[in-house]
Amino acid sequence: MLRRDANLLERVQRRATKGVVGLRNKPYDERLKKLGLFTLSYRRLRGDLITAYKITNDQNHPNKGVLPLSRYRLPRGNPRRIAHQRARTRVRSHFFSLRVCRPWNSLPADVAMAPSLDAFKRRLDNHAAIQGLHPNGLSP
Structure with missing residues (x-):
């Protein structure tokens, strides 16, 4: 998205x-918090991470090859790390497979290894709240 x-x-x-009503003169962050909404940038990131979770956890996903898992394992952190690819053009750097790599690899193991999609969403929102990305502290 431009x-x-x-x-x-x-x-x-x-x-x-x-x-x-009653929120007209409040700052934007406070209005989001009162309404239990996310910022649009967080919603885009969240959607990307949910799609990455679906691809990395479903063996039969049609787009399985889009996000190749890294062969290198670190002693801690996310064990389902995505292999980092290089972009030679600016346009390519905005592709899903490159855009999602860094945020996905920075997720803690308990979030990335969630047993179900609903658990992943809950853990992702709680992680975002701890990091200060989510306006109301916990998922709405």
């Missing part, structure tokens, strides 16, 4: 949250 398009969408959400 940065200008992302900014336009974020402006729409900012305006929409101002329409809620």
Whole structure:
């Protein structure tokens, strides 16, 4: 998604949250917290990580080859690390397989190794709350 398009969408959400009675003069972060909403940038990242979870955990996923797992294992951290690929062009650097690599590999093992998709989403939101990415502390 282009940065200008992302900014336009974020402006729409900012305006929409101002329409809620009693929140007009509150800062954007506080309005999100009161409404239990995520920022659009976090929602995009969350969607990418959920897709990466589906691909890395389903042996029969049609896109299994898009995210090759790394052969190198570190003693701690995420055991399902994605192999880092290099992009030779700027356009390629925005592809899903390159965009999701760093955030996925930085997830703690208990999040990446969640037993189910729902557990992964819960753990991801709790991890984001600890990191300060989620506005209301815990998942809505």
